[in-house]
Amino acid sequence: MSSPITIALAGNPNAGKTTLFNHITGSRQHVGNYPGVTVDYKEGRCRVDGHDCRIVDLPGIYSLSPYSEEEVVARDYLVQERPGVIVNIVDAANLERNLYLSCQFLEMGVPMVIALNMIDVAHDRGIDINHKKLSELIGVPVCPIVARSGKGVKEMMDAAFALGSASQKWQPTHISYGDDLDAVMLEIEQVINNEAFLTELYPARWTAIKYVEEDEQHLRQGDGADASVSTLLQEKVAEVGSHLSQTLGAEPDAMIADHRYGYIKSILRQNVVHRTYDQNRLYTSDKIDKVLTNRFAGPIAMMLILFGLYQFTFTYSELPVAWCESFFGWLNGMASTLLPDGYFKSMITAGVIDGIGGVLGFVPIIMFMFFGISLLEDSGYLARVAFMMDRIFHVFGLHGSSVMAYIVSGGIAGGCAVPGVMATRTLRSRKERLATILTVPFMNCGAKLPVMALLIGTFFSQHNAMYMFFFTVLAWVMALLVAKFLRSTLLRGTATPFVLELPPYRFPTFQGLLIHTWERTWQYIKKAGTVILAISILIWAMMTFPGLPQDQQESFQQQRQQILAHGNGKNGSEELAEGQPLADEAWQEELLLVDAVEAEAALRYSVAGKIGMAIEKVSSLAGFDWRINIALLGGFAAKEVIISTLGTSYSLGGVESDDVASLSATLAAEPDWGPVRALSLIIFVMFYAPCFVTVACIVREAGSWRWGAFSMIFNTVFAFSLSTMIFQIGKVLLG
């Protein structure tokens, strides 16, 4: 048996490509990454007529231009991997526009079957398509299908298999681009054929088109292959280009695009499409839009829908999150009782289990959030949100589609930056996407809330709600301003065109939603899990080693014995053992106090403590002493850790984030603490380095560890500047 043939699925976004892919492969699919880019790559298997086939799902694209990662990935795949056949999925109700991409596949000459999807919807809209005629005119098989129900898919796959297994040369279709261009194209083709220029990769015709379009990626490739031929071709194009712009006022690439549509129109006019109604007639979907994008009703509906998504995610994930927590709590308890005391036990409980628990604790939130987002995305509503919000976001160098990521991250206080960063995938432009990824961690996520609640509750208790609202607004303002800053410095570049399709509203398929949700959740577990475990152990080690020196440990041990001796009266010489029943509650408390003082001393003595004290000189500018420094260092693991670490450093023993009364009282009594310091700390916690789960996601989504490092350093410097400013001004104002 020969190796299985490869069938590549290609088509416009919203043409139903994913639905078809899910239908063909079912659960036999997996996600990969193209090297160096963040575009996902999906692959699956299926059987046609007893033969194994590999199905590759290419990203959804409108064209084969070099402007977006998706497009470059798709065309590189076709050229380098040479799939046996491509299935070009086309929305039957939107045939004319969808054929623009098909047209480019024809020009490339790759063996192709056109799957005319949603033929039922088209029929309901009074559009009847003579697919046999269409197939005859463009010279490739055309199969009507309904991907959602699977109707016609088998016949289509049979046709694709037949075409794919008959190995053949790529046969480009010749389309006329007007006399001037046709003439120069012929000349160029001749040169290409004579010089065998890139002919092992592309048909001569395709290279000629790409040179006329002045496609940068192709020109670079051509320069690398044979600089002299490439220059000759570019000269010919420049010549005809200047002639064209003088006579017709049009650039060659524009002429080509116009003629592609001309070709499509000329084909469709030959009795291929029969319409019962006017083409631009409004359908149910458009009537829904009259309300949902209405000037007044639209924004209100949007608030309600987004708020609903929020409620759904954070209310329903509460229970599974609690299960996760109690499971890891149980595991921790088991480990504590089973393992002998010492560093190994401490590493397993505080490093490994807490670390993994931290990662898996997010899983229910991510699953619910992505289920909700997939629902909005697949139904078509997300495109409307982008449409309505673009005006605002565009001012800050972002895109209407950025709004979702901000909201998920805590735009309504209490979100989470992890799914927020992952939600930026709906953004197509790299720079806008990066600016969004780097600023969403400024939002007030659920883990920052307990810290803020503690400080606000302690120092600004009269205006609790008002302060909370103020900080939410502040997060938005700062995030947008920093995005604007990044877009005018590091990520400078023109805005991506907002030429966006508003697809008709559709009911998402349940299978699609589940696959979508699971995919993203699994990616998170896999990628985040490994990095986070390592960092979690590192942070544990920093806060544990090098342990108290022998003499100090002995002194604490003596104190314990004294307490026991005191309590037991004459039996003071008795050996102390763990778990020995203690008769009096008073001792127990005194013993706990000694434990807490020892923990504080150990923390102060640890690497983290030393760092905390070393940077006190600088951090005191913002009003932070070594205790706060250690807490903030721990907060890198997860922001709520700030509270428990602060508790330890004030000798309070372990403080749970939901029981902060004692810590609050301690802080209120400390002379060093006051509203200015609290405000400075709140601001710092809001804006400094994201927790490392988020950083791991940033690295993954941005495609480089550099952006992860950038976000840690930049955010910390930014937050520190703000805090310093507040502390210094506050000091002057309040004397």
Place this chain on the structure above:
Amino acid sequence: MAKILLRNMHKNQSGIIAQVKVGGELGQRVREMGLVPGTKIIVQGRAPLYDPVALRIMGGTLTLRNNEADHIVVEVEES
């Protein structure tokens, strides 16, 4: 018949694209979505803040920003 910029068209007004005066990425994006000379469009509406604009074209809905619509000349019935 008069030629006006797409930006200046009002809601529910229809016309035929006469010229697309932009190249590069924006030019490609605009053209690949079907905004080429000879195509009929209807302005479906504008976003709550008057930008972007939504169009009916070739049986589908498309949106673009006003500053992008500035590059598109449309032939409309004199009104």
